[in-house]
Amino acid sequence: MIARRALLPAALLASGTARAAAGPARIVSVGGAITEAAFALGAGGQVAAVDTTSRFPPPVQGLPQIGYMRALAPEGLIALRPDLLLLSDEAGPVQALAVLRAAGLPIATIRDGAGPGAAEAKIRAVAAALGLAGEPVASAVAADWQALDAPIAALPRRLRALFVLSATRGAPLASGRDTHADAMLRAAGAENVLGDFAGYRPLSAEAAATLAPEVIVMMDHTIGEAGGIDALLAIPALAVTPAAATRRVVAVEGSYALGFGPRAAQARRDLTRLLHPGIALPELPARPWA
Amino acid sequence: MGVSLSLASARGIPPRVMALALGTVVLLAAMLAGILLGPARISPGGFLAVLQDLLGIAPLPDAFLRDAAVLGVIRAPRVLLGALVGAGLGVAGATMQGLFRNPLADPGLIGVSAGAALAAVAAIVLGGTVFGTAAGLLGLWLLPAAAFCGGLLATYAMERLGSVGGGADVATLLLAGVAVNAIATALTGVLIFMADDRQARDITFWTLGSLSGARWAHLPVLLVLVGLPMLILCTLARPLNALILGEAEAFHLGLRVDAAKRAAILLSAVAVAAGVGFTGLIGFVGLVVPHLLRLGFGADHRIVLPGSALLGAALLILADLAARSLAAPAELPVGVVTALLGAPFFLWLLRQRMAGAGP
């Protein structure tokens, strides 16, 4: 058979000098919130390459791009000579991950969840993978998040909101439950009008009229792709909504508002203010990562 | 068409020998390029060290562990996967064109791609729920196994629908193929509607094809499921040659036309469906490669079939090399590369045909 060492170098790459007490020297980070967490933990200098969903903090924009996180390239990743691959559990395809594991690349898979507690869990997991103390950052993020709980819970009612993922062709694609958008709408004192459906669903005009959202939330770049607010509100499925009548469209930056990374509390604060103008929210302390 | 042919005949070498020798050289060169080149640079020293370790001459120094991983775990299985899948697509394409007597035919006509896509999409969307038990049992093999079965079932359905009362004329088979494709595509649409965002993106990438999941464990399976039908298909060269004259003429020349058709269709489906399961859909290899052979060496299927295997393998290896390298450290879907190469060629072919069909 073909030589055992050439074929089975698993764990050999992982061992040795790289993972000494100093932590990994070259990290490839896949997943926006995970990259943010690595930077927030002070490991930004070691990040050698990122995927297309990693857009913050600004230094990542100068780093080599490994492409879309669900189409990973085994050889491309190995060519970067990382001694740790920080991987969102959203990354794939599974076949390529199997090749990477067989090739012996050290991989830490981080759960890329959403909702209360997701951000600090992510930070703790990244810290553990990097061999760093994550508690200060994690608890600060948790404290900031919890500081917003009481005033949001005290809102007289939940605002009926619809999150539109894209509206460039055909029926707009809207977020149901079990999505990051749904989690953030709930956290910001809104009710997801599409909460009865799981995942992303094309929205018909009739359904939209029945759901009657008071506000439409979108990622800022998708509004541009749809041709601006006027073109957007002319789409039948959106034109029939109360939100269109009052022209209440809220634009958020996707990786910021939906990432559930270190800036989750700030994103929650900002979205809450956009949805409920005039709400009194506590000032959050300045954080180096926000 | 003359250059290589006249070259061969000038020296008294039969075109068949010339074509297959040339094809073998091209394939070996492509394999070598596929092994040696790529975004992870391997120094000659690293390559030699790994080679020496393989041959048991000298143990691998620790400095070359990464090179060994790139060569042994990533590139070698990937090049071999590309060779097997490309060879299968090439032979199946040549068979389909010969069988349907149409230079624009490809394996998609017999429903195998659409059927495999439907099953693969089902595995992606329902893998965690409906097929939960199968997914747990098969793991990473669920998708290839599903695609293989789906492709075969669709082709079988097409073949049954298309052969009414024992006989199967080409026009009926083609229409049955259209119908099976339409049904499979519609059902795929239903599944895409049910898919969540992440699954929808997986489906998109699957339909663009990639060799990035290549593992040694896949190769013995493919060697059997692609290699065996390929060898048998190559023995259909004479029947396919007879079909160049026409179906009735093929019968006059002693061919059991319906049996040959059935064998050609089902064997092509096995070769394509097995490959597609591991790589996703890869277009244009099956269409373009047989044409290159015919342009260089004429229509004789004793050349076109084995030649398409060799050239299909070489083409997919090179397309994958481009896919790995052009956007490094990211990777282009290999189907995109083959389409970018193949589509202009296809257009050129159409124009040639239109010019040829003139007065």
Next chain:
Amino acid sequence: MIAAESIGFSAGGRVLLADITLTLVPGAVLAVIGPNGAGKSTLLRLLAGELRPSRGNITLDSVPLSAMAPLALARRRAVVAQSAALAFPMRVQEVVGLGRLPWHGSRAAVRDDAATGAALHRVGIAHLARRQYQTLSGGERQRVQLARAFAQLDGAARPAALLLDEPTASLDVAHAAALLRALRALAAEGIAVLAVMHDLNEAHFVADRVLVLSEGRPVALGPPEEALAPTLLAPVYGLPFQALPDGGLLPEYGAIPGRGFAPPGPTPPGG
């Protein structure tokens, strides 16, 4: 040789052929004539084994065609159909060489190249051997197909049969005459020839016997002098014929409007 015994053929509820009984005789040429739609090509396809008769039996040396493997049949009879178009470009030599397919794996295969060459010479197209079939004229293609059939019968056990569907259709008179002579020469070697024809004079020239078909039924089967009698053919074609001194036939087309007679359009005043 090939014998049909009161065969009939129906498709889609329509009777296309009925009550045909004939035997192909080695060494003789049988011409099948009749108006368009008379069932000539259907008869040829039945005798070739391509179609099964709905009634009656067709046998080759007393064995039913339906019981013979296509390959065994192909080693005893060749067929030249009407205007075969190739799916892919091929050289003339390769097309003629396809005639040797039935002999693959047999002892006769050693003669493949010789048989191909001989067939090319026989039909007078040796000079076209390296040409692309696609670039040939209709007449040249017809001769290539004939050479292919000749190659197929080279080395065939006798008696063997050659079935042709309108072999002279796209040939000029000189090439047609040459082809008919080649058919006679082949018959002289003990091959039974059946040719579906349109030109009655060619039938008269080449055939030992003529079968006249009309609406799927045999009207006459006999030597040309009998079967090609003007009185017999007139009702079949709905056209009078004039017998020529050498036994040939001249159809009387009758007056053609617009040519030297009344000009088209309204009748001129006083006319």
